[in-house]
Amino acid sequence: MMRILRLIPALFILFSSGFANAGAGKALTIADVFTLDSGETGETVTYYVSRPDGYSASHAEYPVIFVLDGDFNLSHLVGSHEVLVRTGYMPPAIIVGIVSEDRTYHFAPTASEQYPNAGGAEKFTRFLKRELIPALSQRYRTNGHKTLIGHSFGGLFASYSLVNHPELFDSYIIVAPALWWDEEVMLGQLQRTNPESFINKRLFFGIGEDDGYGMKQEMRRFIEAMPAVQGLRIEQSQFTNEGHMSAPLLTTYFGLKHIFSDMMLSEEIGKNFTANAFLQHEKQMRETYGAEAKQSAETYVYLALELMEQERYADAAVVFERNAQAYNTFANSWYWLGQAYEKDGRLTDALSSYEKAVELASQGRGTLATFNDSVKRVRQAITKNAEP
Structure with missing residues (x-):
């Protein structure tokens, strides 16, 4: 304890001298806004891009983190990223927030009796794979490491991407996913997927304690069906006193720590x-x-x-x-x-x-x-x- 106490003043000097006057007089802008006319979805898609501190002054390439429902989830993700980069839990990354005008259509893997106009997940996947990801690689210095974050219907889509297009993303943060969709169709698809598709994937599932019992059980069944393969790292957490709409912040924060846990010195x-x-x-x-x-x-x-x-x-x-x-x-x-x-x-x-x-x-x-x-x-x- 005495050793730690002796270090605290020195570290305080380090941090205070490093951050003093940083960015004085400048406006704080967390993202740029872009649109992309998609031939895959037939829509104009809005997306936000937040570059890490120091991007312009460096020649480095960066991982990319994609978050669905970017108009709701970008700001808290950028905040978590800033804290985790500063404390060494994750690398600086480019954050992309994607806005969806029709979540049910874009994120659901199938149509159903209740939602006959749903089922556009495959088209949305093609938009990501053939249009958005290449556009980002042309505009920014990306290193090929990609993470997808989705909440609720977005979590359903992230599960669909994991099962049907596992090559597209290296890691996933899946928040309170709507896995009840179409009588748990994603569970059935998972059970029929080649287990080797999940080698070396990193997955984090989170849900609020106050979310519905069915949501928690459906997520549990999906996780239990994941195969035990080499390099697959899965973590899940249920957050006390959090509900369906408050779970994304904590799930994202701890999910990022899990995904990039090999950053830390052993x-x-x-x-x-x-x-x-x-x-x-x-x-x-x-x-x-x-x-x-x-x-x-x-x-x-x-x-x-x-x-x-x-x-x-x-x-x-x-x-x-x-x-x-x-x-x-x-x-x-x-x-x-x-x-x-x-x-x-x-x-x-x-x-x-x-x-x-x-x-x-x-x-x-x-x-x-x-x-x-x-x-x-x-x-x-x-x-x-x-x-x-």
Whole structure:
């Protein structure tokens, strides 16, 4: 506990110096609005695109998260994304909110006696596959990793996509799905699907505790019918004191954490640290989710400072180097890296890092006096070592 308490002031300085004055005087806009004339549905489809922070300044490619009923679900998804990226639970992603003017037609897989004009799910799938996804790939830097989120009828469509077009999306967040549709037609389709279609899929199902009993049982039966195949990761949750219309926020939040759970450093890497294992994890994470994928700053800092306490300065420098790469506008990132270099006897590297900290602190992003003292101390040490 005392160790954690000693770190809290340092982390507070890191965060406050990094976020001060960010975006001052600018309007906050969470998405751009587009329309697409669809030959598949015969309609003009409206969709929103929210780009991650730093998109314009980077050359990275990004995963894409598609959310149905985007006019209702985009804003809370963007908020969850911001929190989870900042805390290292998911990579920066492009978010696409799709507006549907006829949910029953677009999202239902079949017509029924009660809804004879439904059954357009296959046409809507073709719209996604042949029109929207290619249009996004042309306009934005996407890396091919795709997630689909759907609620209620949208959850029914997500289930249809999973069963009938599993190649289209890598992962699914399915919220209170209307699996009662047409006497649970999707359950029957699932039971007839080749189990190998679900290899390496990541699925999260969520529903509110106060949702209907039938909805919960239908979702349970669907999940239980999923085959046990290699790499399939399924998680489900029932949220206390939440109903049908309030469940999407929590389901989306925890669903994203589940889907991208391999972002986080494993307990094994933390307990039995080796630089090779750490760097291999970081490399794999960026190859899968894009060059901007990273742990939270506190994850890197806690780990590196623990290594400093163990006097493993070279290992601490490896972690601090990654932290400085990922959070290069934080003066403390470079200051801590300088400390690791200095302790490891790499004085020239330490001086460069301290000078970078001074540069950023001069822009109002750190404690300038402390950093100047470090520069002076290391310069004197380098001069002394150079004396005959």
